[in-house]
Amino acid sequence: MAQNKVLWLIDAAYLVNAQRSIQPDYLFDYLLLRTHLERESPIWKAYYFNSVPNNVPIQQSHFHGWLSAAPPHGPQIIVKLYQLRTTRGARGHCSLCHDTVMASCPRCGPDTVVVQKQVGVDVGIVTLALSMADQYDTLVLSSGDADLIDAIDELLRRGKRFELLCFREGCANDLQARADRIHWIDDFADEVRQRPDRGSGSGRAAVAEVAIASAAPAPATPTVPQQTASETWRPRTPPSSAPRTWEPRISDRSQHTGRAPSPFLPTDQWVKVTEVVDVGSAEPASVTTDPLPDHGDLIVAPDRFHSEVC
Numbered sequence: 641m642a643q644n645k646v647l648w649l650i651d652a653a654y655l656v657n658a659q660r661s662i663q664p665d666y667l668f669d670y671l672l673l674r675t676h677l678e679r680e681s682p683i684w685k686a687y688y689f690n691s692v693p694n695n696v697p698i699q700q701s702h703f704h705g706w707l708s709a710a711p712p713h714g715p716q717i718i719v720k721l722y723q724l725r726t727t728r729g730a731r732g733h734c735s736l737c738h739d740t741v742m743a744s745c746p747r748c749g750p751d752t753v754v755v756q757k758q759v760g761v762d763v764g765i766v767t768l769a770l771s772m773a774d775q776y777d778t779l780v781l782s783s784g785d786a787d788l789i790d791a792i793d794e795l796l797r798r799g800k801r802f803e804l805l806c807f808r809e810g811c812a813n814d815l816q817a818r819a820d821r822i823h824w825i826d827d828f829a830d831e832v833r834q835r836p837d838r839g840s841g842s843g844r845a846a847v848a849e850v851a852i853a854s855a856a857p858a859p860a861t862p863t864v865p866q867q868t869a870s871e872t873w874r875p876r877t878p879p880s881s882a883p884r885t886w887e888p889r890i891s892d893r894s895q896h897t898g899r900a901p902s903p904f905l906p907t908d909q910w911v912k913v914t915e916v917v918d919v920g921s922a923e924p925a926s927v928t929t930d931p932l933p934d935h936g937d938l939i940v941a942p943d944r945f946h947s948e949v950c
Contacts, residue, residue, distance in 0.1 A: 644801075645684040647776040648677065649765050650717070651783035652690035653758050654810065658784065661809030662829045670707060671715040672832040677780065677805060677823065684776055686717040689765055691724040691758040720768075722760030728753065766791040773798055780805050780823075786812035793818070 659666050670688075677683060688707055692700065710716040728751070732741055743753050762785060769779060769791055778801040781788070789812075792802055796818060804815060805823040816822060825832065 644681045644778055645776040646677075646681050646778045646780055647769070647772065648674075648683050648686040648717075648780045648805070649769060649782065650686070650688045651761060651765065651781075651785065652688055653761070654783050654785065654806070658807035658810045659825075661807050662826065666829065667834040668825065668829070668832045669834045670717065671711065672834075673805075673825070674711075674715045674717075676828060676832055681778070683780075685772075686715070687768060688717045688719045689722070689761045690719075691722045691761060693724050693726070696721075720764055722758070722764065725757045725759045727755050727757070762787050769795060773800065777801060778803060781815070782806055784811035784815065786814050789814050789818070 655668070659668055674683060674686065688704075704719045704721070706714045707717045707719050708714065732743060734741055745752050765781075765783065766788060773795060779792075779795060780803045781792075782805045784806055792815065796802060801820050802818055803821045803823065804811065804819045805825065807825050
C-alpha cells in the first residue's frame with residue numbers, strides 16, 4: 641500500500657487569533673499539535689506562513705528557530721516570512737449612509753492611527769500548495785480564509801485529499817464544505833495546550849506570537865541634547881512601547897493642539913531626575929531622584945502619543 645504523503649500548511653495569524661476562542665489566555669503548542677496530527681499518518685512537510693515587521697524582535701526570532709528544530713526539541717516546521725505592511729490612517733464606510741469616514745483615536749486624533757496588514761501569506765500558501773501538488777497526497781490546512789477556495793477547488797480537481805486543522809471560530813463555511821475531514825482543535829484543546837514545564841521552546845512560542853501578531857515597529861528613541869544641568873520628570877517604569885514627550889501642564893492645552901487634554905498619570909508613577917553633567921563630558925557626574933509631589937503638574941502631550949499605546 642502506498643504511503644499517504646501529507647503536506648501541512650499553516651496560516652499563523654489565523655491560529656494565533658482563533659485560539660482565543662477557547663479562552664482569552666489559551667495558548668497551543670505547535671509540537672503537541674503536530675504529534676496529535678501524526679497519530680494516523682506522518683507529515684511529509686510542514687510550512688509556517690506569517691508576516692513580520694521590519695525589525696523582527698529577538699524573542700520572535702528565537703521562536704522561529706524553535707519551529708524549525710526537529711523533534712523532540714521542536715516541531716520541524718519550515719518557516720516562510722513576509723513583510724508586515726504598516727500604513728497611517730484608516731478609512732471605512734458607514735453601513736447606514738455609506739459615507740467614507742476616517743478612524744480616529746479619541747485621545748490623540750486621526751493622525752496617530754496606524755493599520756497593519758498581512759501581505760503575501762495567502763499567495764504563498766496557494767503557490768506552494770499548487771506547485772508541489774504532484775509530490776503529496778493530502779493537504780492539511782490550518783487557515784480559515786475563504787480566499788483560498790479557488791486553489792482548494794483546483795487541488796480537489798486533481799484528486800487531492802483536503803483536510804482542515806483549525807478552530808471552529810473563524811473558519812469559512814466554504815472551506816468546511818470542501819473538506820474531506822476536519823480536525824477541530826477545540827475538541828482536543830487541553831491535549832495541545834502549552835505547558836509551563838515543557839522548557840524554553842514551547843514556553844516562549846505563542847507568547848511571542850501573540851505579542852508580535854499586532855506589534856508595530858517601535859519609533860527611534862529621540863536624542864536628548866547635552867546640558868550642564870537638567871531636571872526632568874520621567875516615568876518610574878519607562879513605557880515599553882513608543883517613546884513619549886512629557887510637558888508642563890497647560891490649563892487649556894486644546895487651544896494649542898485643537899484636541900482635548902490627555903488624562904493625568906498617577907503621581908506615584910513619576911520621579912524627578914536631576915542630572916549634573918561636567919562640561920565636555922556626555923556622562924552625568926551625579927544623578928538624583930525625588931518623588932513627584934501630590935499635586936500633579938504634568939500631562940502627556942497628546943500630539944506625541946501613538947494610538948497603539950492608548
